[in-house]
Amino acid sequence: MARTEIEVGDPTVSPSLPLSPSSRRRFVPANLTAYGFLAPAGILVFLFFLIPVFLIFFLSMTDLSHSNFTTNLMQMNFIGLENFNKLLSDQFAQKIFFNTIFYVLITLALFNVGMALGVSLLTTHINRRAGFAFRALWILPRITPVIVYILIWRRLTAEAPYGIIAQFNTLLGQNTPSYLTEMPWLMVIVVNGFVGASFGMIIFTSAIESIPKDLMNASLVDGSTVLQRIRYVIIPLLRWPMLFVITYQTLSLLTSFEQILVLTDGGPGLYRTEVWALTAYHRALSTYFGNAQWGYGSAFAVLLVIIGVVMAVIYMRVFRFGELVAEPKIEDLQ
Amino acid sequence: MKRVFLLIVGFVLLGGVMAVSAQDSVDITVRCKASPPEENWRCDNFSEVEAQVEQELGININLNLIQDNIGWGDYKNEFVLASEAGDAPDIVLTGHEDIGAWAASGIIMPLDDMIAEHPEFNDVVPSLWNAMKYQGVTYGVPQDAEARPIFYSKLLLSDLGWSQEEIDSLPDRVRSGEYTFQDMIATAKEAVDEGVVEEGNGFWHRNSNGPDFLYFYYGMGGQVIDDEGNLVFDTAAAEKVYDLFAQLVDEGVTRRDMLGLDGNTIINPGIANADTVVFTAGGTWNWPNFALNYVADKGGNDYLTENLGLMLIPAMETGSAITLTHPLAYLVSSTSEHPDVAMALIAAVTTPEANNRHAIDSFHLGILTTQVDSEAYQANPLLSGSQYMLDYTTSLPNNPGWSSWSEAYYTGIQAVESGDLSPADAVQTVVQQLQNELGDQVVIK
Numbered sequence: 001m002a003r004t005e006i007e008v009g010d011p012t013v014s015p016s017l018p019l020s021p022s023s024r025r026r027f028v029p030a031n032l033t034a035y036g037f038l039a040p041a042g043i044l045v046f047l048f049f050l051i052p053v054f055l056i057f058f059l060s061m062t063d064l065s066h067s068n069f070t071t072n073l074m075q076m077n078f079i080g081l082e083n084f085n086k087l088l089s090d091q092f093a094q095k096i097f098f099n100t101i102f103y104v105l106i107t108l109a110l111f112n113v114g115m116a117l118g119v120s121l122l123t124t125h126i127n128r129r130a131g132f133a134f135r136a137l138w139i140l141p142r143i144t145p146v147i148v149y150i151l152i153w154r155r156l157t158a159e160a161p162y163g164i165i166a167q168f169n170t171l172l173g174q175n176t177p178s179y180l181t182e183m184p185w186l187m188v189i190v191v192n193g194f195v196g197a198s199f200g201m202i203i204f205t206s207a208i209e210s211i212p213k214d215l216m217n218a219s220l221v222d223g224s225t226v227l228q229r230i231r232y233v234i235i236p237l238l239r240w241p242m243l244f245v246i247t248y249q250t251l252s253l254l255t256s257f258e259q260i261l262v263l264t265d266g267g268p269g270l271y272r273t274e275v276w277a278l279t280a281y282h283r284a285l286s287t288y289f290g291n292a293q294w295g296y297g298s299a300f301a302v303l304l305v306i307i308g309v310v311m312a313v314i315y316m317r318v319f320r321f322g323e324l325v326a327e328p329k330i331e332d333l334q
Numbered sequence: 335m336k337r338v339f340l341l342i343v344g345f346v347l348l349g350g351v352m353a354v355s356a357q358d359s360v361d362i363t364v365r366c367k368a369s370p371p372e373e374n375w376r377c378d379n380f381s382e383v384e385a386q387v388e389q390e391l392g393i394n395i396n397l398n399l400i401q402d403n404i405g406w407g408d409y410k411n412e413f414v415l416a417s418e419a420g421d422a423p424d425i426v427l428t429g430h431e432d433i434g435a436w437a438a439s440g441i442i443m444p445l446d447d448m449i450a451e452h453p454e455f456n457d458v459v460p461s462l463w464n465a466m467k468y469q470g471v472t473y474g475v476p477q478d479a480e481a482r483p484i485f486y487s488k489l490l491l492s493d494l495g496w497s498q499e500e501i502d503s504l505p506d507r508v509r510s511g512e513y514t515f516q517d518m519i520a521t522a523k524e525a526v527d528e529g530v531v532e533e534g535n536g537f538w539h540r541n542s543n544g545p546d547f548l549y550f551y552y553g554m555g556g557q558v559i560d561d562e563g564n565l566v567f568d569t570a571a572a573e574k575v576y577d578l579f580a581q582l583v584d585e586g587v588t589r590r591d592m593l594g595l596d597g598n599t600i601i602n603p604g605i606a607n608a609d610t611v612v613f614t615a616g617g618t619w620n621w622p623n624f625a626l627n628y629v630a631d632k633g634g635n636d637y638l639t640e641n642l643g644l645m646l647i648p649a650m651e652t653g654s655a656i657t658l659t660h661p662l663a664y665l666v667s668s669t670s671e672h673p674d675v676a677m678a679l680i681a682a683v684t685t686p687e688a689n690n691r692h693a694i695d696s697f698h699l700g701i702l703t704t705q706v707d708s709e710a711y712q713a714n715p716l717l718s719g720s721q722y723m724l725d726y727t728t729s730l731p732n733n734p735g736w737s738s739w740s741e742a743y744y745t746g747i748q749a750v751e752s753g754d755l756s757p758a759d760a761v762q763t764v765v766q767q768l769q770n771e772l773g774d775q776v777v778i779k
Contacts, residue, residue, distance in 0.1 A: 067435040067734040069414050089770050091763060154596070162599045181591035267594050269752025270745070286407045288543040289431060291737030292414070 053305055059298035060084070066291050083299035092271050100276040103188065104253045111193025112249040113242070116200025121230060123201075124208045138201055141194040150262040153191050154180075184264050184273045192259050196252070200245040207241040208234055243319035250315070251308045257281055276304055360672045362679060363398040365423035367409050372622040375692035376427055376477060376662075377401040382691075383682035391678060398423075413667075417441040422667040424676045427477055429545075430465040430663045434732035437468040443666045443673055444471045452681035457702040459724075465661050468732050469563070474663030475680050478689070478698035480618045481657045481723035482546055483644040484508075484518075487608040493530045494521070494612075505645040508655050509722070515553070515578075515648040518613055522587045525612045534589030537582060538605070538614040541595045543744040545730055546615055549658040550575045551743070552728045553650030557779075558739070559731045565739050565776040567768055569761050572743065574651060576750045576757035583751050593748055603628050608641035615647070618697045618720060644719075646726050659727040661701070686711075693717060699724060735775045742767040 035042075060083055062076040070076060087093055119138055123131035141149055157179040160166035166176035179187055211234065219229045257278040260266065266274030266282070274282075284297020315321075366377035377399040384397050400423065404412075410432060416422040422441070436442045449455045449472060458476055466474040491501050507513040522536025540546045548558070556571030582588035595601055604610035606624035624642075625634040633640075646655035664680045666673050683689070686705035693700050694714055699721060700706040712718045730736065746764040749755035755763060768776050 066410070066414050066737075067439050069418055069439060069441075071418050086770055091766050091770075158596070158599060178591050180594070265594065267748065267752075268591055270749045270754040272752070272754075285411065287737050287741055288407060289410070289429075289737035289740055291435065291734075292407075292411055 056298040056301045056305070059295055060302045062295045064295040065293045069294075079295070083296050086296065087299050087303070092274075095271055096274050096276055096279050099271070099274055100254065102185075103192075103273075103275050104250060107189050107193050107196060107253055108246065108249055110189065112196035112200050112253070113246060115193060115197040116245065117204055117238075119197065119201045120204035120208055121234070124205060125226065135201060135205065138198045142198045146258050147262060149195070150191065150259060153187070153263065157187065180264060181268050184268060188260055188263060188273050191263055192253070192256070195259070196249060199249065199252075203241045203245050204238060207238050211237050239319060240324045243315060243321065243324065246319075247312055247315045250311055254304060254308055254311070276300060276307075280304065358392070359394045359396060360675050361396045361398065362425070362672060362675055363400065363423040364425040364427075364679075365413065366399070366401040366427040367403060367406070368401050369403050369619070369623065369696075372626065372696040373619070373692070373698075374401065375688075375695060379683040379688045379691060380679055382688065383679065387675070387678050387682050391675065393675070395675065395679075397679075414439075414441065417667060417669060420669055422669050424667055424670040424672065425680065426665050426667065427662055428665060429730070430474060430476075430661050431545075431730040431732055431736055433466065433468045433473045433663070433665070434736060435734040436665070437471070437473045438734050441668055442473050443668045443670065444473060445475065445666060445677065446472045448673065448677040449475070452677065452684075454681040454684045457686075457704055458684065459701055459703055459706075461724075462661055462701055465659075465729050465732065466663055474665045475684060476701045477662045477664050478692060478696075479659050479661045479701050479724065480698045481659060481720055481727065482549065482615065482617045482647070483657060483720070483723060484647060485605055485614045485616050485620075486643050486645060487612050487641065488643055489608045489641045490525060490530055490612045491521075494525050494528065501643070505643065508645040508648045509726070511649045511653055511655060513648055515650045518648050519582065519585065519587055522612050523585050526586050531610065531612055533586040534583075534592075535604070535611045536587035536613065538588065538592060538595075538601065538611050540615060541593055541597060541601060543740065545658055545660045546617075547575075547744060547747060548730060548740075549647055549656050549728060550578065550650070552658075553647065553652055553656050554578075555651050558736075559733060560777060563733070565731070565733055565735050565772065566779055567739065567743075567765065567776055568779045569765065570779075571651075572746065572764065573757050573761045576746050576760045578650070579747055580750045580757050583753070588751075590751065590753065593751060605642070606638065607632075608638075618644070618699065618716075621697045621716065622695065639715075646723060655726055657723050657727050659699075659724065659729055661729070735772050738771045739768065739776065742771065 058073065059076075061078055061080055063079050063082070064070075064076055068077065119135065123134050126134075144152070155162070156164050158164075158166065159178055160170050160176055163176060169176045177183070215233055215237075216229065219233050224232065255277050257275060260273055260275060260278055261281065264273045266272070266278050280297050280300035282297075283293050283300060285292050285294075364377055364380050368374050368376045378401075380397060380399060384395055388395050406429070410428065413422060413426050413428070414436075418441075426442075433442070437444075455475065459479075462476040462479060463472065466472050466476065486504060488501050491504075492498075504513065519537065525531045526533050526536045551558070551568075551571055554571040554574040556568040556575070557566050560566050579588075583590045583592075589595065601614075602620075602624065605614045605616065605620070606628035621635075621638060625638055629637045646657050649655050666676050666680075670676055684702070686700075686702055686708045689700065689702060689705055690708060690710045692698060693705070694710065694717065697716055699717065700711055705711055706721055733739075742764045745767060746755075746760040749760045749763060750757050765778055768778070
């Protein structure tokens with residue numbers, strides 16, 4: 001049977017039936033309504049994502065810097081892909097790239113998804129008020145201004161006699177390591193992870209809370225243990241929020257650098273905790289003597305955009321995004 | 335009718351007054367970076383001379399002073415972006431090294447003709463004008479100068495068994511070249527080995543990139559600019575610098591985490607209290623900051639004078655003691671509508687009286703010949719006692735590629751001090767980075 005091509009997830013039509021003449025009459029205005037609802041978000045994406053992406057693509061093909069700065073696009077020196085050649089010849093680019101992969105994967109796995117899921121499962125299986133209070137504590141790192149949050153960590157882990165941990169260690173007769181120097185990655189991941197975990201925690205908790213009670217009750221009647229219920233009922237029903245959290249947090253971690261900037265500034269030593277977004281910032285905006293290389297820094301940013309888009313597409317394939325947003329099968333029956 | 339007539343006359347008079355005041359009123363914005371409160375005269379001096387300049391020029395000046403202490407990188411970006419937006423301040427205070435890039439991009443104004451109109455500028459120490467030039471043209475007026483000495487702890491040297499005479503004669507022995515940088519490392523190591531200070535606290539240097547690291551390169555015989563004005567990277571001198579930094583951490587004289595160490599909680603109190611580190615590379619301007627913010631409860635300036643001394647950077651390969659001066663300069667934006675008024679204001683603050691206010695409060699060295707000889711300057715033992723350091727000074731180059739050079743050179747220091755690379759490998763890494771970023775703008779020797 002011939003099938004009409006329709007957009008996945010179109011709320012007005014069934015994906016498996018041809019459009020009847022009356023359906024076609026409803027199709028256009030209904031689509032207009034849908035696009036109308038999408039318009040505000042679409043305009044924001046256009047203004048604050050597509051235009052900036054276009055601009056950094058353009059800037060990455062110029063040699064714009066302090067010594068030839070202009071806002072007139074026609075006056076900028078167009079140098080083609082020279083910045084990308086320079087970037088690929090940069091002896092530290094590979095190290096910074098793998099730093100970024102390491103940072104994103106570990107923070108995502110341990111905190112943004114792992115810890116978030118753990119906290120959600122724990123707080124939904126204890127007394128409701130206690131669970132709420134516990135989750136509220138986990139929100140604190142996110143609502144604390146970045147600088148204050150990092151200063152707290154710095155004071156916490158500073159060497160004796162300034163650090164709070166060091167004070168306790170001194171009382172116990174123990175030496176305090178120089179955390180930022182001796183274990184910079186641990187610091188970077190923990191500090192970022194404590195902020196990141198709260199996002200997934202909120203999403204997962206609301207998803208767990210909205211699982212129909214009859215499913216939970218059915219599993220209890222079947223004699224499942226708590227672990228079995230988590231494994232066979234809850235986790236499978238979290239695929240959609242899981243996709244959202246993993247995708248969103250991957251992109252967020254790829255582009256976030258402010259905590260690392262304030263905590264280690266990419267050090268110690270030779271780019272030990274430098275990530276790609278921080279390099280883009282350093283090159284484009286921040287050197288001690290102020291020689292900002294906007295063109296070269298934009299080349300780093302462009303690669304970040306490409307990596308982010310590719311990662312998002314891969315996640316959507318892996319989690320079968322199309323199926324997740326499809327109409328429930330029950331809706332097909334007319 | 336009479337009322338209407340009076341009303342008309344009133345409006346005409348009011349309009350006339352407004353027209354005259356609009357014609358004679360000039361807006362001047364000055365942008366300064368200053369550590370408060372000791373460096374505030376950088377901008378505040380303009381308020382002091384505003385009335386005098388108004389009287390001289392017969393105009394009304396609406397002076398807008400913008401002064402804070404943001405980072406240099408952001409501060410410089412702000413001026414570049416404001417220039418392009420047509421909203422740059424008329425006068426900007428900055429490090430002389432910006433003259434190269436900013437003159438090349440045309441956002442600051444050549445000043446030679448206007449400097450000739452103001453006799454105040456004849457008093458400026460002649461050698462300072464060299465740092466104000468790019469391709470032979472003057473783009474700035476010196477605002478202050480400083481020396482970057484080494485602070486030594488009299489307290490800890492005494493604990494090490496040095497006699498009072500040995501401690502007091504140290505600056506002169508350094509100046510003559512008798513006490514070298516290697517001697518200083520040996521003293522620092524002895525202090526560590528004998529438990530006078532903890533490991534890593536024999537010698538501290540700057541904790542982030544900045545001008546100070548360049549004097550090590552100069553001290554090893556390095557050259558940054560050749561006769562044609564090209565940037566130069568001398569690999570032999572650089573390797574000696576990197577050897578030195580590797581030696582400092584390998585021998586336990588300097589902390590391996592020195593770069594990135596927190597200034598406010600560890601470095602500044604450590605130096606100011608004179609009980610933690612034997613030698614520290616610093617700047618004269620640190621002194622009032624230490625006195626005000628770190629040892630005020632112990633007596634401030636008196637405590638520092640009793641327990642801390644200043645000396646030149648001891649001789650390295652060249653055999654001569656050294657320091658580095660990084661003069662700040664007032665530059666005039668090329669978008670300024672009233673550069674003549676801006677220069678009149680700069681001339682008015684380039685006097686012994688005005689500059690002494692800044693020099694004495696912030697421990698910056700004098701920039702005027704009559705200022706250095708003035709009673710107020712000579713009466714200040716810190717200033718008069720450190721003025722000799724300007725005879726041993728070096729400076730940064732005014733070249734548009736300097737920032738990239740500096741970042742690459744600093745990368746090598748990071749690499750060897752953290753133990754990530756050997757000195758020889760660090761040189762190769764830096765050369766590769768310089769060639770990648772500056773291409774034929776840099777000569778590798």
